[in-house]
Amino acid sequence: MEKIEEITLLYEISETLNQHMDLKKSLYMVLDILANSLNMVRGTITILNPITDEIRIEVAHGLSKDAMERGKYKLGEGITGKVIQTGKPIAIPKISQEPLFLNRTSSRKKGGQDQELSFICVPIKKGNQVIGAISVDHPYEESYSLKDGTKLMSVVATMVARHVINLETIRQEREKLKEENRRLRKKLENRYRITDIIGNSNKMREVFQMISQVSKSNATVLIRGESGTGKELVANSIHYNSHRSKSPFVKVNCAALPANLIESELFGHEKGAFTGAIRQKLGKFELAHKGTIFLDEIGSLDLEVQANLLRVLQEKEFERVGGHRTLKTDVRIIAATNKNLEDAVEDGSFREDLYYRLNVFPIYLPPLRERKTDILLLADYFLEKYAKENSKLIHRFSTPAIDMLMEYHWPGNVRELENCIERAVLLCEEGVIHSYHLPPTLQTGTESNTLPAVSLQAAVENLEREMIIDALKNTRGNVSDAAELLATTVRIFSYKAKKYGIDYQQYR
Numbered sequence: 450m451e452k453i454e455e456i457t458l459l460y461e462i463s464e465t466l467n468q469h470m471d472l473k474k475s476l477y478m479v480l481d482i483l484a485n486s487l488n489m490v491r492g493t494i495t496i497l498n499p500i501t502d503e504i505r506i507e508v509a510h511g512l513s514k515d516a517m518e519r520g521k522y523k524l525g526e527g528i529t530g531k532v533i534q535t536g537k538p539i540a541i542p543k544i545s546q547e548p549l550f551l552n553r554t555s556s557r558k559k560g561g562q563d564q565e566l567s568f569i570c571v572p573i574k575k576g577n578q579v580i581g582a583i584s585v586d587h588p589y590e591e592s593y594s595l596k597d598g599t600k601l602m603s604v605v606a607t608m609v610a611r612h613v614i615n616l617e618t619i620r621q622e623r624e625k626l627k628e629e630n631r632r633l634r635k636k637l638e639n640r641y642r643i644t645d646i647i648g649n650s651n652k653m654r655e656v657f658q659m660i661s662q663v664s665k666s667n668a669t670v671l672i673r674g675e676s677g678t679g680k681e682l683v684a685n686s687i688h689y690n691s692h693r694s695k696s697p698f699v700k701v702n703c704a705a706l707p708a709n710l711i712e713s714e715l716f717g718h719e720k721g722a723f724t725g726a727i728r729q730k731l732g733k734f735e736l737a738h739k740g741t742i743f744l745d746e747i748g749s750l751d752l753e754v755q756a757n758l759l760r761v762l763q764e765k766e767f768e769r770v771g772g773h774r775t776l777k778t779d780v781r782i783i784a785a786t787n788k789n790l791e792d793a794v795e796d797g798s799f800r801e802d803l804y805y806r807l808n809v810f811p812i813y814l815p816p817l818r819e820r821k822t823d824i825l826l827l828a829d830y831f832l833e834k835y836a837k838e839n840s841k842l843i844h845r846f847s848t849p850a851i852d853m854l855m856e857y858h859w860p861g862n863v864r865e866l867e868n869c870i871e872r873a874v875l876l877c878e879e880g881v882i883h884s885y886h887l888p889p890t891l892q893t894g895t896e897s898n899t900l901p902a903v904s905l906q907a908a909v910e911n912l913e914r915e916m917i918i919d920a921l922k923n924t925r926g927n928v929s930d931a932a933e934l935l936a937t938t939v940r941i942f943s944y945k946a947k948k949y950g951i952d953y954q955q956y957r
């Protein structure tokens with residue numbers, strides 16, 4: 450083969466490999482190119498399976514499908530097996546005279562009337578590691594230099610190896626990105642799945658029902674309920690369960706900003722609209738385009754802003770502060786409040802027309818004291834969450850602790866319960882949350898709506914009683930061991946136990 454032909458061949462192969470990302474397809478094309486320029490009768494590219502040590506024909510030229518199937522070797526077996534095992538090329542001038550030739554594929558008849566063939570097999574290497582081999586058969590020619598042919602094939606094998614490595618790297622990187630994406634998506638989903646709103650009470654079941662009903666629509670939702678009942682959680686859930694879930698969820702706290710600033714916060718402003726407006730600013734309605742805007746504490750909205758909001762609800766349009774261009778918006782509105790809007794309408798601090806526009810689909814979150822069956826469920830949920838967060842092995846609540854949780858009236862609702870459990874987990878150094886891990890406000894639970902008067906004495910007595918019972922349980926009713934456990938004397942221990950009417954016998 451002329452030098453120029455060789456270079457053209459290598460150039461074509463390199464171009465082909467650059468253009469094709471599909472390994473099999475590109476290998477086939479390499480064999481096609483070899484067939485065209487080398488007068489090749491047959492060619493195969495074999496790949497070694499590093500786990501089973503089996504060598505399999507990946508692609509072949511001039512072989513039937515059956516023949517390819519048969520072409521399986523063990524490492525070291527036959528010529529291909531030897532090349533892959535040793536990493537050294539083998540060239541055979543006349544295959545009819547070669548005893549190592551296995552002819553697995555039965556595609557070559559030995560001797561006889563068939564034309565005599567030469568055979569070259571070179572390893573494909575990834576660094577020092579052999580990953581496969583390329584072999585070609587071509588008609589025997591006296592003048593052909595097998596040495597040159599082997600050299601040429603070695604260059605081709607190097608190019609193929611490079612290609613395999615590139616594809617592998619690309620595949621791994623793509624896999625890594627995909628995995629990262631899956632992880633992030635999962636995190637989001639976990640955060641906002643409806644199932645993360647804990648509750649089994651009838652009242653909460655109604656809420657779940659309403660969330661799933663309204664999520665899929667574009668309806669405006671008004672979420673009502675006392676502070677800490679989970680209004681924001683519900684707003685999140687509606688957005689992430691809606692068809693807008695992949696668009697922004699933008700939150701505005703209407704109570705956090707003074708009236709003059711909330712307007713520009715919601716609708717944006719043009720440069721120079723007011724002192725301090727040094728550049729144009731996009732409002733939350735623009736940022737939430739195609740997504741959902743959550744207007745928290747809507748009851749605190751200034752009357753003038755209420756008028757502009759009403760226009761967005763009715764006409765789906767607004768202007769930036771200081772601007773003249775009318776902007777269109779496609780935003781779903783979820784509002785929340787813990788105020789009594791009806792009273793606000795009555796006393797003129799909330800527009801009646803806005804009230805009706807917002808109140809299309811109200812969801813009411815009942816206070817925790819009206820769904821006592823949820824208390825334990827939530828307490829367990831937060832216990833697991835914070836124990837995990839703080840790497841503590843705390844599995845349950847003691848019976849007195851449960852009683853206290855159930856009796857308390859929870860004016861701060863789920864938020865207060867969550868804080869209470871988080872604190873208990875931090876204080877707890879045992880496997881169980883006891884009543885003395887709970888905050889003092891719970892120590893004298895009452896059903897009243899006013900805050901309970903905290904009696905220090907009652908709290909101390911609760912604590913003492915529970916510690917004594919615990920010590921007795923841990924020592925199987927052995928009084929002196931129990932006293933020692935609590936670092937007190939048997940005399941004091943017995944006195945207190947008697948005071949609380951605790952019977953040692955029960956624990957033996």
Ligand SMILES: Nc1ncnc2c1ncn2[C@@H]1O[C@H](COP(=O)(O)OP(=O)(O)OP(=O)(O)O)[C@@H](O)[C@H]1O
Pocket residue numbers: 645646647648674675676677678679680681682683787827863864867
């Ligand atoms: N049903 C629930 N399941 C799990 N966690 C809850 C539930 N309800 C509330 N929480 C948690 O309680 C805390 C308070 O909830 P959220 O902020 O949604 O209350 P809110 O009604 O918006 O209160 P506020 O009116 O004070 O803004 C959050 O940490 C929230 O995750």
Ligand SMILES: [Mg+2]
Pocket residue numbers: 680681745
């Ligand atoms: Mg809130």
